[in-house]
Amino acid sequence: MMKRMYVAPSLLAADFSNLGREVDRIAQADFLHIDIMDGRFVPNLSMGPQVISALRGRSELLFDVHLMLEHPLPYVEVFRHAGADVISFHMECADDPGALIAAIKQSGAKAGIAVKPATPVERLLPYLGELYMVTVMTVEPGFGGQKLMPGPLEKVKKLKEQSPGLLVEVDGGVNRETLALCRDAGVDVLVAGTAIFRAENPSEEIAFLRGSSSF
Numbered sequence: 001m002m003k004r005m006y007v008a009p010s011l012l013a014a015d016f017s018n019l020g021r022e023v024d025r026i027a028q029a030d031f032l033h034i035d036i037m038d039g040r041f042v043p044n045l046s047m048g049p050q051v052i053s054a055l056r057g058r059s060e061l062l063f064d065v066h067l068m069l070e071h072p073l074p075y076v077e078v079f080r081h082a083g084a085d086v087i088s089f090h091m092e093c094a095d096d097p098g099a100l101i102a103a104i105k106q107s108g109a110k111a112g113i114a115v116k117p118a119t120p121v122e123r124l125l126p127y128l129g130e131l132y133m134v135t136v137m138t139v140e141p142g143f144g145g146q147k148l149m150p151g152p153l154e155k156v157k158k159l160k161e162q163s164p165g166l167l168v169e170v171d172g173g174v175n176r177e178t179l180a181l182c183r184d185a186g187v188d189v190l191v192a193g194t195a196i197f198r199a200e201n202p203s204e205e206i207a208f209l210r211g212s213s214s215f
C-alpha cells in the first residue's frame with residue numbers, strides 16, 4: 001500500500017487579499033504551514049503573529065509555524081499565543097537549540113527544527129529525541145515557487161532511520177511531479193504552496209498529494 005502522507009499547504013502562496021477564504025479552501029489538509037520571515041535570515045519579509053491570530057478562529061488545522069528568524073527565542077511565546085501548534089526554528093541561526101526546544105515545549109507547542117539544503121543532518125542528531133518534527137528544506141528558504149532540489153531528500157532517509165517516530169517534513173517545490181521522490185525518501189509531511197493554492201481545486205490537489213489510504 002502507498003505511504004499516506006500529511007499535507008501542509010504553505011500560506012505564502014495564498015491570495016493575501018483574501019486569506020480567510022483561502023484557508024477555507026484548504027480545510028481538508030492536515031496542517032497549515034505558515035512562514036515567518038525577518039528579512040535578515042532570509043532575504044524576504046512575510047507575515048507576523050496578527051495574521052495567525054486572525055486565522056486561528058477560522059481553521060481547525062494544526063498551525064505549523066516555520067520561523068525563519070535570527071534570534072527566535074523572544075518570539076516563541078508570541079507565536080504560541082497567536083495560535084501556533086508546532087513551532088520550528090532554523091538550526092543555522094539557533095544560538096542554543098536545546099534552550100529553544102525547551103521554550104517551545106514550555107509554551108505548550110510542539111517543537112521542530114528546520115534545516116537549509118546545505119546543512120548536514122548530523123547537526124540535528126543530538127536533538128531528535130526532543131522533537132516532534134524536522135523540516136528538510138528542498139529550496140533555499142525565502143521564496144515560494146522554486147524547483148525542488150533532490151539532494152536534501154537523502155537527509156529524510158537518514159532521519160527516518162535514526163528516529164522512525166519523528167515527523168519529517170519537506171518544504172519547497174513539492175508538487176505532483178516531485179511527489180514520488182518525496183514518498184520514496186520516506187517523507188511524512190509535504191509542504192506545498194504553489195501546487196495547492198494556485199490550483200483550481202485545492203481539495204483535489206491535497207487528496208492527490210496525500211495518497212490513497214485513509215488518515
Ligand SMILES: O=C(CO)[C@@H](O)[C@H](O)COP(=O)(O)O
Pocket residue numbers: 010012013033035066139140141142143144145146171172173174191192193194195
Ligand atoms: O519556506 C518556504 C519558502 O521559503 C516554503 O514554505 C514555500 O512557501 C513553499 O512554496 P512552494 O515551493 O510549494 O511554492
